[in-house]
Amino acid sequence: QVTLVESGGGLVQAGGSLRLSCAASGRAFSSDFMGWFRQAPGKEREFVARINWSAGTTYNADSVKGRFTISRDNAKNTMYLQMNSLKAEDTAVYYCAAGVRSTWKYWGQGTQVTVSS
Numbered sequence: 001q002v003t004l005v006e007s008g009g010g011l012v013q014a015g016g017s018l019r020l021s022c023a024a025s026g027r028a029f030s031s032d033f034m035g036w037f038r039q040a041p042g043k044e045r046e047f048v049a050r051i052n053w054s055a056g057t058t059y060n061a062d063s064v065k066g067r068f069t070i071s072r073d074n075a076k077n078t079m080y081l082q083m084n085s086l087k088a089e090d091t092a093v094y095y096c097a098a099g100v101r102s103t104w105k106y107w108g109q110g111t112q113v114t115v116s117s
Contacts, residue, residue, distance in 0.1 A: 033051060040089075040091060069082040090115050091114050
């Protein structure tokens with residue numbers, strides 16, 4: 001079983017920055033990729049960004065390109081999401097996830113990000 005724990009959420013003014021962290025633990029953690037999703041009130045969960053765990057290649061949703069950066073520290077089994085130039089529409093619960101092959105298999109409990117305008 002793999003456990004994912006997010007941290008770093010909070011309240012920030014529009015234009016500000018936050019950095020989310022996702023620490024992975026569990027027996028023989030060996031996901032192929034990890035990523036971030038978010039869910040705003042009344043909306044479906046949407047993809048934000050993903051990173052290949054070994055190669056480090058990344059992919060961002062168009063809505064966050066140029067503002068959010070995903071990264072990872074393999075030694076710490078930790079993934080990050082640096083969020084800059086935050087907008088009110090970025091307000092959501094952010095979830096980290098880990099995948100094996102082509103399936104998102106493990107999910108964190110979520111961390112709230114609120115951007116005030």
